[in-house]
Amino acid sequence: AKWANFRHRKRLSALIPGDEGLPIFGNIFELGRTPEAGLRSFLERAKAARDDWNGTLVKLWIMHDSVFMPTSGEMLQPLLESSEEINKGEDYNILKSWLGTGLLLAGADKWRSRRKMLTPTFHFSQLDGYVATMNRHAKVLVDVLEDHADHEFDVFPLIKRCTLDTICATAMGKDLDSLHQPEQPYVEAIAKIGALNVKQQMLPHLWSSFGRRLFGWQKENDANVTVAHALTNEVIAERIASRAKGEADVNKKAFLDRLISEMDKTNLSIEDIREEVDTFMFAGHDTTSSALGWTIWCLANHPEIQQRVYEEITSVFGEDEDIDCTSDEMAQLVYLDRCIKESLRLFPPVPFALRRLDEDLQMGPYLLPRGSTLCISPYLVHRNERIYPNPLVYDPDRFLPENVERRHPYDFVPFSAGPRNCIGQKFAMNQLKIFISWILRRYRIESERAFDERRELTEVILKSGDGINIVLRDR
């Protein structure tokens, strides 16, 4: 069956423009071998497809895997809107030892029932419950930043720890305080799991499970996963015990508490709960820190835009730099909203998301063969110069309603779109608005570097290879 599918993929793929590289290896040697060069080569291929044959679909063969990357919203539409083609690409499997088959990695059937069950926990009325926690952590961050004012420093490690603390508090109701105490087994373990994933993707000798065992990768991964699971298990046991004693504070419900209250109605086991909590920890912390880091970088390098955001913030909050940002205020921060969106356009935290096609799929004039990997790439769509002229320019006005209207709805997809989109997108946008509004009320952000003096690279998440170097000035 595998051979028949290979032949089928070869046959349909030959009808789609683009070269297929060498026999057996395909295009693998044409792709950059570092997280930085890899990104560049995808962009170059997307540009070449547009220039050579006016195409918005990149075709690649990576060994025996056929990969297609649509580079416009219009091309993406049939995939994003399909309620059938929702199975993830195989590259994700490596995360299963930590996340199990929670919402992010679940196959179609399990996903449908889980998504239905979890959607209400992200309803905007529930999100209000997380706003106080977000404000609390933003305040801790601006206080810690005080020690770094007036000289250039890399803010990214602090942002990363603070977003980890926030998601830990909202997902598990646990105060990690990694901002003050970074040396904790859990914090170190999930950082190691992240680094091991990047290593596994980049080094071909770790692509097979035999190689991963032989070179000690698996052992190191499993040891760190055990540490990460230990904390989640401990917190779940504590919350169940305090709930049984009637001690759970109903006004301070974490995501975990909502799942525990579902336990009786649904058939959720402790294991099921753990995989969802771990999934939210994973999906909700690196992504948000990347988005926050890049937004800070954009504002630091565009003082006039930053000043306009600041003026909007003071018009909403007055001169008080210490009051909480509530849902009402967030709704009024419309210019900040455009600035965050423009930063998500230029630097989408998830540059590539993968699906495995179960059936042949018609995409524009092409029939894509079943068994192929399809790549939803916000990075390639958002940098398509035919959709966003001068794509490397940071211009929040691209998100003025009249400009948004002129584009295809899927030309902006930082959170993916359709049934399998990001369940946490409102949560993330709230957190970004709250954090930026706290930081800008206290500090002016400056940059001593040029905006384009940055190395973008993908470690699953889009990062800056040099950190986010800024100077903070007290207002």
Ligand code: HEM
């Ligand atoms: C700026 C921040 C974020 C970005 C850019 C982002 C982006 C994405 C993207 C592109 C996907 C689709 C992945 C795929 O198809 O493989 C996704 C899925 C997901 N995200 Fe986010 N995300 C962010 C924040 C969050 C937060 C804060 C949470 C949790 C609180 C979260 C939870 C999830 C989950 C659970 C999924 C899987 C949904 C499903 O398959 O039904 N994300 N996210």
